[in-house]
Amino acid sequence: MKISVIGTGYVGLVTGTCFAEAGNDVTLVDIIQEKVDKINRGVTPIYEEGLEDMLKSNLERKRLRATLDIREAILGSEVTFISVGTPSKEDGSIDLKYIEQAARDIGAVLKDKEGYHVVVVKSTVVPGTTEDVVTPAIEEASGKKAGEGFGVCMNPEFLKEGKAVEDFMKPDRIVIGQLDERSGDVINRLYGSFNAPIIRTTTRTAEMIKYAANAFLAAKIGMINEIGNLCKRLGIDTNEVANGIGHDTRIGHQFLRSGIGFGGSCFPKDVKALIAKSRETGYEPVILDHIIKMNEMQPLQIFELLKRKMPQLSGKTIAVLGLAFKADTDDIRESPALKIVDALLKEGAGIRAYDPKAMDSFRKEFPGITYCGSAAEAISGSDACLILTDWKEFDFSDKDFESMSNKLILEGRKILKKEKVPLVEGVCW
Numbered sequence: 001m002k003i004s005v006i007g008t009g010y011v012g013l014v015t016g017t018c019f020a021e022a023g024n025d026v027t028l029v030d031i032i033q034e035k036v037d038k039i040n041r042g043v044t045p046i047y048e049e050g051l052e053d054m055l056k057s058n059l060e061r062k063r064l065r066a067t068l069d070i071r072e073a074i075l076g077s078e079v080t081f082i083s084v085g086t087p088s089k090e091d092g093s094i095d096l097k098y099i100e101q102a103a104r105d106i107g108a109v110l111k112d113k114e115g116y117h118v119v120v121v122k123s124t125v126v127p128g129t130t131e132d133v134v135t136p137a138i139e140e141a142s143g144k145k146a147g148e149g150f151g152v153c154m155n156p157e158f159l160k161e162g163k164a165v166e167d168f169m170k171p172d173r174i175v176i177g178q179l180d181e182r183s184g185d186v187i188n189r190l191y192g193s194f195n196a197p198i199i200r201t202t203t204r205t206a207e208m209i210k211y212a213a214n215a216f217l218a219a220k221i222g223m224i225n226e227i228g229n230l231c232k233r234l235g236i237d238t239n240e241v242a243n244g245i246g247h248d249t250r251i252g253h254q255f256l257r258s259g260i261g262f263g264g265s266c267f268p269k270d271v272k273a274l275i276a277k278s279r280e281t282g283y284e285p286v287i288l289d290h291i292i293k294m295n296e297m298q299p300l301q302i303f304e305l306l307k308r309k310m311p312q313l314s315g316k317t318i319a320v321l322g323l324a325f326k327a328d329t330d331d332i333r334e335s336p337a338l339k340i341v342d343a344l345l346k347e348g349a350g351i352r353a354y355d356p357k358a359m360d361s362f363r364k365e366f367p368g369i370t371y372c373g374s375a376a377e378a379i380s381g382s383d384a385c386l387i388l389t390d391w392k393e394f395d396f397s398d399k400d401f402e403s404m405s406n407k408l409i410l411e412g413r414k415i416l417k418k419e420k421v422p423l424v425e426g427v428c429w
């Protein structure tokens with residue numbers, strides 16, 4: 001199929017590249033020349049496992065290209081995905097201005113396009129957006145009616161950063177929200193080669209499925225962290241408890257890793273957007289609100305643990321290993337490390353930080369701390385070491401900490417093994 005993708009951010013780039021890999025002809029559209037040039041040179045603006053190789057091979061096969069020209073891209077395709085950004089407003093609700101603009105731009109081209117065209121919302125948008133915002137904007141700009149001149153679908157993504165290519169190519173389900181049957185059939189065909197259950201539903205339901213999935217997962221993390229904070233105070237290892245409850249198939253083993261809370265671009269933002277949407281309907285959310293409150297205090301658990309062990313932090317040197325919100329990414333959005341470093345600096349501690357991928361972005365937020373070329377360099381001479389991201393390379397043994405001035409090792413994500421580093425203590429274990 002011939003596909004165009006509007007917006008080459010994280011989701012758009014992965015979606016477009018993976019659809020090309022599946023044999024489709026894909027045109028990526030962006031308004032930033034530099035991004036378009038980079039992509040056409042086979043360079044991904046973000047780090048994502050396997051993405052750059054896949055991008056390069058599909059550029060070579062001429063199944064993928066990037067352009068600034070939205071008109072050419074839409075006229076030359078049958079399906080257009082909208083994957084532009086949805087930033088948060090002050091109150092946590094999402095700002096739909098880029099979505100609306102994309103819908104109007106698409107509509108303006110569809111005005112001159114013959115034949116049926118399917119527009120698919122891929123960006124995460126609150127329930128009702130595709131039907132009440134996107135569709136009317138396309139109708140107005142195109143002078144055509146949805147379901148006649150063009151069709152509209154909502155197809156949420158469930159991509160984990162770092163594993164986005166794998167999640168796209170081997171999805172556990174595909175959700176197709178359709179405004180009209182015909183457009184749903186087209187998208188169903190597009191996903192024909194992906195071996196996964198397909199759920200066909202309304203656009204509103206598809207939008208809600210995405211939020212509900214993230215809210216549930218965020219709640220699961222919040223719940224295990226609450227149990228974890230309690231376990232810590234009772235001298236119990238939460239990981240053993242997680243294993244014990246995970247065997248109950250109704251609970252399951254996944255997403256039971258306690259620690260310093262969830263970060264990233266999705267969970268915090270999506271739960272806040274759902275809270276704002278909920279309030280708009282007049283329903284005051286109880287649990288959703290507490291998921292956020294719980295998660296905002298969770299990073300500080302490790303700071304407080306450190307303070308209990310080392311009440312006087314002023315003048316001390318703390319090695320901070322791991323700045324990204326999770327391993328295998330350079331993303332620091334909502335990373336617990338931001339809050340923890342801030343708290344340490346306020347106490348007058350000196351920081352020697354290291355992360356395999358996220359130091360450049362962290363430096364923009366905290367230019368004044370010391371960034372080290374390796375974990376060993378950060379650890380050397382430090383009074384305490386905090387491990388904040390579960391990078392595999394942090395799976396150290398005791399001798400790796402020998403250069404510390406004082407061997408206080410605390411971890412916010414479970415990565416060290418007690419048998420290899422007997423002294424380590426975790427935030428919830």
Ligand code: UDX
Nearest residue numbers: 157158159160161255256257261262263264266325326
């Ligand atoms: C998430 C969802 O998993 C994905 O389906 C959705 O489309 C986007 O949001 P992502 O944010 O990339 O993906 O990362 P994920 O691996 O889910 O982790 C999110 C955060 O939760 C990380 O900070 C991670 O460290 C934390 N986490 C995850 C825990 O604290 N405990 C867990 O058990 C799992």
